[in-house]
Amino acid sequence: MTEHAIEVHGLSKHFGAFRAVDDVSFHVETGEIFGYLGANGAGKSTTIRMLCGLLGPTTGDATVAGHSVADDPLGVRRAIGYMSQKFSLYVDLTVEDNLAFFGGAYGLSGKHLRTRMDEVLTLVDLRDARTANTADLPGGIRQRVALANALLHAPRIVFLDEPTAGVDPASRRAFWRLIRRLANEGTTVFVTTHYMDEAEYCARIGLMVAGRLVALDTPSALKTLWVPGTMLAVHGAGLGPAARALDTLAGVHAVEPFGAGLHVRVGADLGDGAAVTRALLAAGASDVSVVVTEASLEDVFLAAVATPEGPAATAAGGAK
Amino acid sequence: MNGIRLFFLRIYAVAFKEALHVRRDVQTMIMALVMPVVLVLLFGFGVSFDLDHLAIAVADQDHTPASRAVAHALETSSDLRLVGGLDSAADAEQAFHRGDAVGVLVVPRGFAAKLARGEPSDVQLLVAGSDGSTAIQVLAKAEAVIGASAARFAAPGASVSLPISVATYIRYNPEGRSALMIVPGLVAYILAIIAVLLTALAIAREWERGSMEQLFCTPVGRVEIVVGKLLPYLVLGVIAVLLVLAAGAWVFDVPFRGDLWTLAAAAVLFLIGMLGQGLVISVLARNQMIATQAGVLSSMLPSMLLSGFLFPVENLPTPLRIFSNLVPARHFIAALRGVLLRGNGFAELSGELLALAAFAATMLLIAALRFRRRLD
Ligand SMILES: Nc1ncnc2c1ncn2[C@@H]1O[C@H](COP(=O)(O)OP(=O)(O)O)[C@@H](O)[C@H]1O
Numbered sequence A: 001m002t003e004h005a006i007e008v009h010g011l012s013k014h015f016g017a018f019r020a021v022d023d024v025s026f027h028v029e030t031g032e033i034f035g036y037l038g039a040n041g042a043g044k045s046t047t048i049r050m051l052c053g054l055l056g057p058t059t060g061d062a063t064v065a066g067h068s069v070a071d072d073p074l075g076v077r078r079a080i081g082y083m084s085q086k087f088s089l090y091v092d093l094t095v096e097d098n099l100a101f102f103g104g105a106y107g108l109s110g111k112h113l114r115t116r117m118d119e120v121l122t123l124v125d126l127r128d129a130r131t132a133n134t135a136d137l138p139g140g141i142r143q144r145v146a147l148a149n150a151l152l153h154a155p156r157i158v159f160l161d162e163p164t165a166g167v168d169p170a171s172r173r174a175f176w177r178l179i180r181r182l183a184n185e186g187t188t189v190f191v192t193t194h195y196m197d198e199a200e201y202c203a204r205i206g207l208m209v210a211g212r213l214v215a216l217d218t219p220s221a222l223k224t225l226w227v228p229g230t231m232l233a234v235h236g237a238g239l240g241p242a243a244r245a246l247d248t249l250a251g252v253h254a255v256e257p258f259g260a261g262l263h264v265r266v267g268a269d270l271g272d273g274a275a276v277t278r279a280l281l282a283a284g285a286s287d288v289s290v291v292v293t294e295a296s297l298e299d300v301f302l303a304a305v306a307t308p309e310g311p312a313a314t315a316a317g318g319a320k
Numbered sequence B: 001m002n003g004i005r006l007f008f009l010r011i012y013a014v015a016f017k018e019a020l021h022v023r024r025d026v027q028t029m030i031m032a033l034v035m036p037v038v039l040v041l042l043f044g045f046g047v048s049f050d051l052d053h054l055a056i057a058v059a060d061q062d063h064t065p066a067s068r069a070v071a072h073a074l075e076t077s078s079d080l081r082l083v084g085g086l087d088s089a090a091d092a093e094q095a096f097h098r099g100d101a102v103g104v105l106v107v108p109r110g111f112a113a114k115l116a117r118g119e120p121s122d123v124q125l126l127v128a129g130s131d132g133s134t135a136i137q138v139l140a141k142a143e144a145v146i147g148a149s150a151a152r153f154a155a156p157g158a159s160v161s162l163p164i165s166v167a168t169y170i171r172y173n174p175e176g177r178s179a180l181m182i183v184p185g186l187v188a189y190i191l192a193i194i195a196v197l198l199t200a201l202a203i204a205r206e207w208e209r210g211s212m213e214q215l216f217c218t219p220v221g222r223v224e225i226v227v228g229k230l231l232p233y234l235v236l237g238v239i240a241v242l243l244v245l246a247a248g249a250w251v252f253d254v255p256f257r258g259d260l261w262t263l264a265a266a267a268v269l270f271l272i273g274m275l276g277q278g279l280v281i282s283v284l285a286r287n288q289m290i291a292t293q294a295g296v297l298s299s300m301l302p303s304m305l306l307s308g309f310l311f312p313v314e315n316l317p318t319p320l321r322i323f324s325n326l327v328p329a330r331h332f333i334a335a336l337r338g339v340l341l342r343g344n345g346f347a348e349l350s351g352e353l354l355a356l357a358a359f360a361a362t363m364l365l366i367a368a369l370r371f372r373r374r375l376d
């Protein structure tokens, strides 16, 4: 087995002339939570399907748990657990029936199967739901059962494709506690999401924009690189029209609407926010308050989408 | 060996899961078990080619007790209805034209005299040919009635050989009851459509709800999916065959004269072939709507038109007749008629069984080969 759980080399998938995944390379460390971020249609699911041996790459290759996805997709499938984006479970079957079926599909039977079913249901804290009809379960619980399902055969790597999509915030947090627990126990987790707040839980993040991997690093390194300077959260009245004034203020790198207010990223000399407040008041805003805040991955994402060529372009643009 | 154990374990897992779906899916159960019986009953009565009480007129030119006995025999038959006497054969034209009768029996002058001398005596049956199948029915029934009661017309002490010549001799269906011919055809026709639909939907459904992708990520092989999917529906199909045959026997008095195991083998092979055809469709279609349409068309048309159900295969144009060899329903109908009516067994029906087996094997092979375990 190679040193890394997953190694990806120049992986591409074309559908006709369209490049759903375009020359992507990265690796995932054993036991880490690797987040794969991107908007809808960015190519996250396509990448995951290639890594699970479900789609053949157009060019390039990847090694997953030591198996090449191009040459040995069956070896890959045996070694991994997968939770696909669309399907979670057969809703006309009970939790137990679902688990028993997928266990059998993985070649588990008899006592071993029952033990594993117990273990995974305990892990996701759903031992009482065994005989429940899947159709009656709320989305968050269903996703936990689906995770249990993907873990039945004790894979060392699991791929989770938007496991928390459409699930309420409390259930999302519970799900992420599970993911962290899995990683703590040594399982490598490859997870895609379009919720930027969830990405903070990941050890490292790959950012996909239109099929290309435009950024890859730890969350804090990404923030430093893509959104340098100080982030000011601005609240007040009449900010919309007044925000124009900031464009001409030297030292302002970027202005983004954020909630009801603004996120203004500034160079070190404007870091106290006084100059920004003055400029906004002069331009007609009122009740302006400014606090220093931490850049979020949302800001990173917005910067990356605006300038997928790289953070250097942002910095240059902001300095003008 | 462990590999073989796993192979069967995975088939079992797929089959068991599919059986659970079926058990919880009332619609499928009804389609598989209730529909065939209901359809056989509906068709058996409604589309029955037995046009009961066919209107027959008699033109008695002999006016003897013997000629009246012929008319009486027609009158008392349950299938024919005597609508009156005509004066001459020439009036038949008018009776047909007005739609009063679909057949006219002419008993010629000298009929009784010939009978008395023990000579062959002819009666003439005029049939309105405007409706081919009615004409055939009239012929068959009138001949059957006259043939059956011919002995009674003969003068006491006449020769041993029956004095009235009956051109057609319907050996296995002496009363000319079309239920006996129709029920086997219906069984094959209905089961063909339902079997194809069952599996056509079974795999398309997995594509549609996205579970196929999840399945592909397990080590379950395509042969295991195909065989596992097929098994529960095969059991359903066999039960449906039994129900339909029981209904046929009970309601239409369809006999069972031949070998049960030959029939069982034919039914299982036929079902596997049709279920396999459904699998091929759903492997290619991936969409329940398209799968349904393709399933109905590809099973209904050949099973109705090229199987010997509605038209004798021998009457088909040569290219279609050759093509009909590829239609499983044709062989299954032949096997059903063989076992039920002629009392056949393996020896007589080996050709049909072989054809059914070849079709089943081909379908399963195509399904397994075309079933790419990748999404692209
Ligand atoms: N089988 C396919 N054929 C053609 N286009 C596809 C296919 N699968 C995905 N795509 C396209 O590739 C792009 C990336 O899709 P996907 O990987 O599902 O994105 P994501 O998971 O990030 O939302 C989308 O524009 C999608 O329409």
Ligand SMILES: [Mg+2]
Pocket (backbone or CB within 6 Å): A041, A044, A045, A046, A085, A161, A162
């Ligand atoms: Mg996706």
